[in-house]
Amino acid sequence: MVSRLLSVLVLVLLTLGSAQSQRFDQIAKNAEKALAEDRANDAVHLYQQALHLQPSWGEGWWSLGSLLYDQDRFGEAAAAFRHFVALTSKRGPAYAFLGLCEYETHDYQKALEHFRSWASLGWPGSRELIDVAAFHFALLLTRDGKFVQALYLLTPEVVRLGNAPAITEAMGLASLRMRNLPEDYPPERREMVWLAGEAASYAEHFPPDYPQAGEYANRLVSHYGQQPEVHYFRGVLFTFEKKNSSEAAKEFGEELRISPNHVLAMVELAGLEIGSNHLDEALSLAKRAIALEPNNAQAHDAMGHALLASDRLNESAHELEMAKRLAPASADIRSHLAMVYGRLGRSREARAEAALSLSLKKKEDVLVPPQEKLKIVQQAEKPR
């Protein structure tokens, strides 16, 4: 009796399952048809129905997420992309879309994580997606205080798209080292951000347009010369031009007058003092920088470089090794280390550091995720 009942029950369940499966197939087919015919609202509705019946349908989540994203319904789109990511091993572009949705819903930490995951997979996606995602990734890096990385991502966009207003604003925020998004910085700083952004963008054109960059930078200094970061930025532009080092030194000095604890201005100025053979000044600046930020690789590099120029080779090697530990993927630090090892007669180590510096340098001008740079280091330093 029991077994007969069980058989009937199994039969009923199988029939129901088969009916549900047929229903799913039909709705999914209709959803895809609506999508192909550009009936977005119908498609959203149908995908939602189909996914209710079969939540494991990865492609369905992808299509639903994309449709909702196109309608600027970012919260709902993020939920769909999260389902997709959980169901598939091909997560590449979905991470970028997820990051974009989370940016819009102000879930910035998660957005940054997803952009990083996307970058670690090699920046997959269409040109358009890469542009949009790299731009927002850069905005979040700026907010996170990773200004150089942000500028590194924005530069190719400037080269390709010119001084588009949104990119200019992003360049301005990163150049002035403001940990803000375009939506949340004080409105009265808008002109300052714009002027810095224009100057930075022209300096990143290919070939660089330093006259136009200088015009905007002068305007920035004339109106906002008493604001922190402005003279540091002007000084950096002068160093880009690789001339006017006395002008650059003046700007870094002015920044230090306004912001006495500006470590990067100290580091830059120390570098210029080494170039002018003012080694005591360079050592003093580097020492101050390290005292303020003991874990700043650039400060240790400046100290190591100054000690190298002062022929204090063992101390120099010690400082540069410290810098290397703090920033293993820095081509400049490796190059300085190669020099000091060479002068100490440690030829094998000198050759290794020089080769590594070269490999890292080659990657500096192209869009390479930091992880890839670290891979170069790890491969080179693998014990043989």
Add this chain to the structure above:
Amino acid sequence: MIALAVLALMLGLVPNGAGQARPHSRQTASRSFQQLSLGANHAREAQREDEAIALYKQALALRPEWEEGLWYLGTSLWDKEQYAPARDILRRFVALRPDAGAGWALLGLCEYHGREYSRALDHLQRAMSLGMGDRPDLKQSAFESVAVLLTRFERYDDSIGMLSAMVNSGQCDAVIEAAGLAGLRIPLLPSEIPEDRHNLIRMAGQGLCAAQQGNSDQALQSLEAMVKAYPNEQGVHFLLGSYLMNVRPQDGIREMQRELEISPSHIAARNRLAEQYVKMGQYDEALALAQEAKKLAPENFSVSIAMGEALLGKGDTAEGIRELEQAREMAPDNVRIRWDLVRAYSSAGRNDDAAREKQEIEKLTQSTTQDGQKQ
């Protein structure tokens, strides 16, 4: 609130009386939806806004595509200055009703408040092209916001065009700072002007408004006072020069040259000067300036117009046409380029091409008239 209800009727959102629910397969849900939607509408009509918002949300949870509910929830949130939630609801609304200009307008205004300026501009422009019906407040807010956003996106000439229309309709005081920013080519919103820059920007704006009102004496007085007070400021000589070009061209030229000393990469000054030289038949000078401008801004259609006109003036018709065709590619809706091409094609004996351009001019003129009527 009443006005929004009228607007809803106008949009066709309330087909058979406010809050009537559509038939629904699940009777319990349908009853519940009906109760909630009726309650929401009653609460809204009785100006119990918080209650209305809560009920609309509950009703929409049962029926997410209830257009009327989305609209009223969006507008209620807007009224309570809850711009981000209003924006999210209005996005759902316009996805269902892409033809609802008022929906796009309110969405754009929410985005404006949230400093999502690029989206705000897109959506407000879409609202203007769709039309917003008989809703003067909404139309005016959308129009003003677009005018100032165009300046922020460095589309100064487009912005000045809209601000001029506002001056003509008697809103001079409201647009002085916006006009000053557009005239000086500083891409800020009026709310972003730093404290110590208001005076300069107001002087520029007063000059532009007076000029637009045809008050030449006051325009000249304001602009000259501005130049006297801020002789080394970028943009001031360009602004005075642009005005003088029409009344005292030689003085206009002098001011433009002064601007180029202060701002060597000022593309608009170089361009305006080139145009003036074309007018005066000094084609070599015009061409030299246009070529310099082209190096600075190869993608600027105004530069290509100046270059094309200078080349045509020099008798280099083939190159002139090529340049103007480039300009047309960059700005297909620009009527001046089309007229230049009509003349150029005609003088090159390309009558079919000239006729085609004339047809395009007619189409563009018609569409501009229709847009004007919608707005």
